[in-house]
Amino acid sequence: MSSHQYAVVLDLNKCIGCQTCTIACKKQWTDGDGMGAMYWNNVETQPGTGYPRGYHTMGGGFDEQRNLRPSSLPTAEDYGVPFEYDYSQRLFGGRKKPVMPDVKPEYTPNWDEDVGGFERGNPYYFYLPRLCNHCTHPACLEACPRGAIYKRQEDGIVLIDQERCRGYRHCIEACPYKKIYFNEVTGTSQKCIFCYPRLERGTVQACMAQCPGRIRFVGLLDDPDSPVHKLVRVHRVALPLFPERGTHPNVFYVPPFSPPRTGRPDAGVLDDPRFPLDYLKYLFSDAVVPVLSKLHGELLKAQEGGRSELLQLLIGRTAKDRFQIVPEKVRKATPGPVSDALPDDPAGPPLTIVSTSTKED
Numbered sequence: 001m002s003s004h005q006y007a008v009v010l011d012l013n014k015c016i017g018c019q020t021c022t023i024a025c026k027k028q029w030t031d032g033d034g035m036g037a038m039y040w041n042n043v044e045t046q047p048g049t050g051y052p053r054g055y056h057t058m059g060g061g062f063d064e065q066r067n068l069r070p071s072s073l074p075t076a077e078d079y080g081v082p083f084e085y086d087y088s089q090r091l092f093g094g095r096k097k098p099v100m101p102d103v104k105p106e107y108t109p110n111w112d113e114d115v116g117g118f119e120r121g122n123p124y125y126f127y128l129p130r131l132c133n134h135c136t137h138p139a140c141l142e143a144c145p146r147g148a149i150y151k152r153q154e155d156g157i158v159l160i161d162q163e164r165c166r167g168y169r170h171c172i173e174a175c176p177y178k179k180i181y182f183n184e185v186t187g188t189s190q191k192c193i194f195c196y197p198r199l200e201r202g203t204v205q206a207c208m209a210q211c212p213g214r215i216r217f218v219g220l221l222d223d224p225d226s227p228v229h230k231l232v233r234v235h236r237v238a239l240p241l242f243p244e245r246g247t248h249p250n251v252f253y254v255p256p257f258s259p260p261r262t263g264r265p266d267a268g269v270l271d272d273p274r275f276p277l278d279y280l281k282y283l284f285s286d287a288v289v290p291v292l293s294k295l296h297g298e299l300l301k302a303q304e305g306g307r308s309e310l311l312q313l314l315i316g317r318t319a320k321d322r323f324q325i326v327p328e329k330v331r332k333a334t335p336g337p338v339s340d341a342l343p344d345d346p347a348g349p350p351l352t353i354v355s356t357s358t359k360e361d
């Protein structure tokens with residue numbers, strides 16, 4: 001457990017699915033050899049199969065006894081074969097054909113773009129950006145027999161030591177979010193590093209900085225001045241994805257909250273939801289219901305001319321409103337856990353120290 005814990009809040013009501021975050025990350029970190037199918041940040045349409053395909057049905061995480069739950073490993077087909085577009089033919093070859101991929105795509109990130117769900121008279125979808133959750137209790141770390149994965153004491157960032165990793169991929173099986181990728185060229189597992197070299201200089205992560213929807217908030221979960229502390233701990237409107245998997249994620253989502261399905265002015269969002277509540281509960285647990293109710297109440301307050309501190313915070317007008325990067329606080333971190341960094345509801349089984357795998361030398 002770390003002395004401080006960096007965390008992220010993503011407001012799903014503002015995501016426009018532009019993939020700027022995905023590309024910002026890819027250009028910064030994963031455009032090297034063996035990284036073609038590697039998206040440390042991806043944005044998927046929901047309801048949908050996600051990336052890698054069907055990751056949420058594969059298993060992983062912890063069971064009620066805090067043992068690692070078994071999981072299958074995603075196949076190459078679940079990631080899809082990376083492809084390039086052949087622009088030269090179009091630009092210089094004189095062939096009046098559309099620009100096409102150089103291999104036939106069978107699966108890609110956001111494969112089911114904008115398809116989403118459908119009820120008679122109510123097509124619906126929303127975007128779900130995903131990155132490593134830098135979990136308080138990382139299943140990936142627990143599963144690594146080499147001790148190659150570690151959680152930084154000063155800020156809770158989870159990293160893989162590329163020198164120690166032997167590419168066994170137990171971490172990929174163990175992560176219920178499948179946010180570790182195998183690099184066939186280096187023979188090692190690789191994952192989001194939370195842009196720690198940027199954070200240490202006081203610069204926010206590439207995916208956060210570039211987001212035109214301004215949906216992203218970053219800070220220390222245990223820092224009362226940070227927007228993530230306010231949204232998760234004070235207003236309590238941001239929830240982890242699949243909390244029952246037991247890893248205690250530190251990426252939180254403000255659930256999507258659209259106008260009532262039929263537009264009835266008298267209906268509350270819970271009376272006439274556009275997104276089926278059962279689906280939102282599947283993603284974010286039953287805790288999504290009071291959160292939606294609270295957001296709806298704040299919206300009504302603002303519509304009636306009142307001031308909602310919560311909605312003002314969620315607008316996130318300036319970078320200072322959205323990001324609280326405090327390297328000096330992190331550097332001064334004293335050893336010992338910060339209990340306030342721990343989710344106290346409803347994030348699955350309680351945190352206890354579990355036995356650590358026998359490490360190989």
Ligand code: SF4
Nearest residue numbers: 132133135139140175
């Ligand atoms: S999301 Fe997965 S890879 Fe990231 S820390 Fe949690 S278990 Fe590990």
Ligand code: SF4
Nearest residue numbers: 015018019021211213
């Ligand atoms: S950059 Fe922001 S708005 Fe665009 S897809 Fe990513 S999270 Fe959504």
